[in-house]
Amino acid sequence: xxxxxxxxxxxxxxxxxxxxxxxxxxxxxxxxxxxxxxxxxxxxxxxxxxxxxxxxxxxxxxxxxxxxxxxxxxxxxxxxxxxxxxxxxxxxxxxxxxxxxxxxxxxxxxxxxxxxxxxxxxxxxxxxxxxxxxxxxxxxxxxxxxxxxxxxxxx
Numbered sequence: 009x010x011x012x013x014x015x016x017x018x019x020x021x022x023x024x025x026x027x028x029x030x031x032x033x034x035x036x037x038x039x040x041x042x043x044x045x046x047x048x049x050x051x052x053x054x055x056x057x058x059x060x061x062x063x064x065x066x067x068x069x070x071x072x073x074x075x076x077x078x079x080x081x082x083x084x085x086x087x088x089x090x091x092x093x094x095x096x097x098x099x100x101x102x103x104x105x106x107x108x109x110x111x112x113x114x115x116x117x118x119x120x121x122x123x124x125x126x127x128x129x130x131x132x133x134x135x136x137x138x139x140x141x142x143x144x145x146x147x148x149x150x151x152x153x154x155x156x157x158x159x160x161x162x163x
Contacts, residue, residue: 016048017113020091021147025115027055028068028093028154034060038154041068041092043076043085043109051088052076068092069100073107085109093151095122095144101130105138113143115151 020042027040036056043052054071058064069092077083089111090096090104096112101123104112112131114124123130124142131140 017091017143017146020044021093021113021115021151023050024091024093025147025150025154027053028151031055031057032158036060038158039068039092039094041072041090043072044089044091045076045080046087051079065099067097067100068094069096070103073103073109077107083107089113091146093154094118095124095126096131097121098123098128098130101128104131104140105136108138109140111141111143113146115145115147116155117144117148117152 024040024042028038031038034057036059040055041053042050045051052072052075054068054075056068057066057071069090072090073085076085076088085107088109090109091113093115095114095116095118096104097118112124117126119126121127125144131142
């Protein structure tokens, strides 16, 4: 099994940032996620669609995990990597653990609701039955700027 290497993460994060920009059209917070398989192929994508669908669970990570599970026809996503522009929240971190995703790469830290090492560290909590390798801060400034631009426009 060949996992994507950290040198590839910037390339994938750029794709996620481009996808996140699409959220501006729906009024959703610009966050996007990709799920890569063992060979570095994208098997699922998602972007925030809470406003679009009036669904509190329509986070980018959840939608990307659902798409990847559908692609594989299996909810077990062992060997996959989740790339997301913002540190996952508790709900999304729980979904990552439930799907058995071994690696999460994220851009901006979420100092209010993050569960990948800032507020909580659910992804690496040794009390749980699955821990995740976490690669934070990939293109962090670019990902954070996207969010800052969104919230500035809202005010």
